[in-house]
Amino acid sequence: MKKLNILLILTVFAVITAFAVKNSSEGYKIGDTATDFKLKNINDKMVSMADFKDAKGFIVIFTCNHCPFSVAYEDRIIALDKKFKEHGYPVIAINPNNPEVSKGDDFESMKVRAKEKGFTFPYLFDEGQKIYPQYGATRTPHVFLLNKEKGALKVAYIGAIDNNSQNESAVTAKYVEDAVNALLVGEKPKVNFTKAIGCTIKK
Amino acid sequence: MERLLLIVCIAAFVSCKTEPKQSENISDEKKLPEKVITIPSYTYETLEPLLHKEDDKTYVINFWATWCKPCVEELPAFEKLNATYKNQNVEVILVSLDFQNQIEKRVIPFIQENNIQSEVVIMVDPDQNTWIPKISKKWSGAIPATLIYNKHKREFYEQSFTYELLQNELKKF
Numbered sequence: 001m002k003k004l005n006i007l008l009i010l011t012v013f014a015v016i017t018a019f020a021v022k023n024s025s026e027g028y029k030i031g032d033t034a035t036d037f038k039l040k041n042i043n044d045k046m047v048s049m050a051d052f053k054d055a056k057g058f059i060v061i062f063t064c065n066h067c068p069f070s071v072a073y074e075d076r077i078i079a080l081d082k083k084f085k086e087h088g089y090p091v092i093a094i095n096p097n098n099p100e101v102s103k104g105d106d107f108e109s110m111k112v113r114a115k116e117k118g119f120t121f122p123y124l125f126d127e128g129q130k131i132y133p134q135y136g137a138t139r140t141p142h143v144f145l146l147n148k149e150k151g152a153l154k155v156a157y158i159g160a161i162d163n164n165s166q167n168e169s170a171v172t173a174k175y176v177e178d179a180v181n182a183l184l185v186g187e188k189p190k191v192n193f194t195k196a197i198g199c200t201i202k203k
Numbered sequence: 204m205e206r207l208l209l210i211v212c213i214a215a216f217v218s219c220k221t222e223p224k225q226s227e228n229i230s231d232e233k234k235l236p237e238k239v240i241t242i243p244s245y246t247y248e249t250l251e252p253l254l255h256k257e258d259d260k261t262y263v264i265n266f267w268a269t270w271c272k273p274c275v276e277e278l279p280a281f282e283k284l285n286a287t288y289k290n291q292n293v294e295v296i297l298v299s300l301d302f303q304n305q306i307e308k309r310v311i312p313f314i315q316e317n318n319i320q321s322e323v324v325i326m327v328d329p330d331q332n333t334w335i336p337k338i339s340k341k342w343s344g345a346i347p348a349t350l351i352y353n354k355h356k357r358e359f360y361e362q363s364f365t366y367e368l369l370q371n372e373l374k375k376f
Contacts, residue, residue: 067270068268068270068302072302102272103272138343138344138345138361139343139344139345159332160331160332160344163329163330163331163332164329164330165329165331166302166303166304166329167329170329175332194332195331195332195335195336195342195343195344196331196332196335196344197300197331197335197344197345197346198344198345198346199270199271199345199346200271200273200345200346200347201345202272202273
């Protein structure tokens with residue numbers, strides 16, 4: 001009987017750890033609580049979401065310099081920030097790539113690109129690549145829309161910015177805009193998860 | 204530049220004079236590249252039959268793009284697999300996800316420069332959120348990604364391959 005108990009405890013432990021490992025490797029799901037970060041911005045200052053006292057949430061976008069899909073979306077990311085910052089949902093962009101294997105994604109190049117394009121939002125460097133695996137970002141650009149609920153940042157939408165990366169004028173579904181607009185009227189986004197082609201995050 | 208044009212014109216004129224019968228056709232042909240490559244464009248609807256053939260072959264479908272560094276790095280492995288196994292009922296198809304406006308500028312020159320022998324098609328369907336999960340529920344949309352299938356089995360890989368890894372996977376089919 002004692003043996004059986006030990007076996008039972010071991011089994012329960014194994015199951016719990018298996019799930020724990022599984023969750024962390026797969027990243028966030030809708031409704032999960034997102035952790036804050038403290039990452040270096042292109043102005044050399046550290047940025048955390050906790051710094052934004054008045055924010056109702058955040059449009060966190062894993063993006064980078066080199067990826068053609070990221071480049072194709074730069075203007076649309078700026079537009080998102082301009083549109084929703086004043087409503088409490090600013091954009092925070094994070095470059096998750098290891099610059100040693102991804103040419104052009106180093107911190108200095110980030111500064112250059114942000115200046116060229118006139119980024120209106122923080123563009124942070126995931127130094128040591130600790131943050132993107134927690135979120136479960138797999139590609140650039142990859143959006144995680146967070147909504148403040150009772151002090152916790154809950155994941156409200158994961159995926160693409162819209163449904164046409166190559167041709168903005170042919171977009172028929174603006175996933176992120178629609179999702180933020182839903183949050184602004186106190187509703188859950190109707191579409192909360194989408195997929196898109198993107199560049200692999202370089203480890 | 205103008206001088207060059209003038210020389211070309213004179214040369215064409217002279218050749219016209221000497222061989223008047225074939226004049227215009229020949230000068231037209233000379234403007235074309237040595238080997239003309241066209242790449243068929245696909246939407247999901249037209250690509251789908253390629254991903255569900257029920258013949259005796261095993262198909263290795265690689266999703267790549269010229270701008271994707273790890274994709275370009277692993278292409279030689281797919282080329283080698285194609286060369287080694289094409290007589291053993293294996294077919295490699297390279298599905299490019301390059302932007303549509305890059306086909307002439309980048310994809311065709313890339314194929315010529317690297318002498319790519321496997322079949323290349325280009326996927327131009329913009330509605331990625333609809334077709335990515337249809338290709339595989341496991342696929343997040345990051346590339347490189349590879350689908351291996353035959354009529355009995357199919358497996359999807361969101362990862363990079365070496366030739367050895369690829370060969371090992373193929374042997375499971």
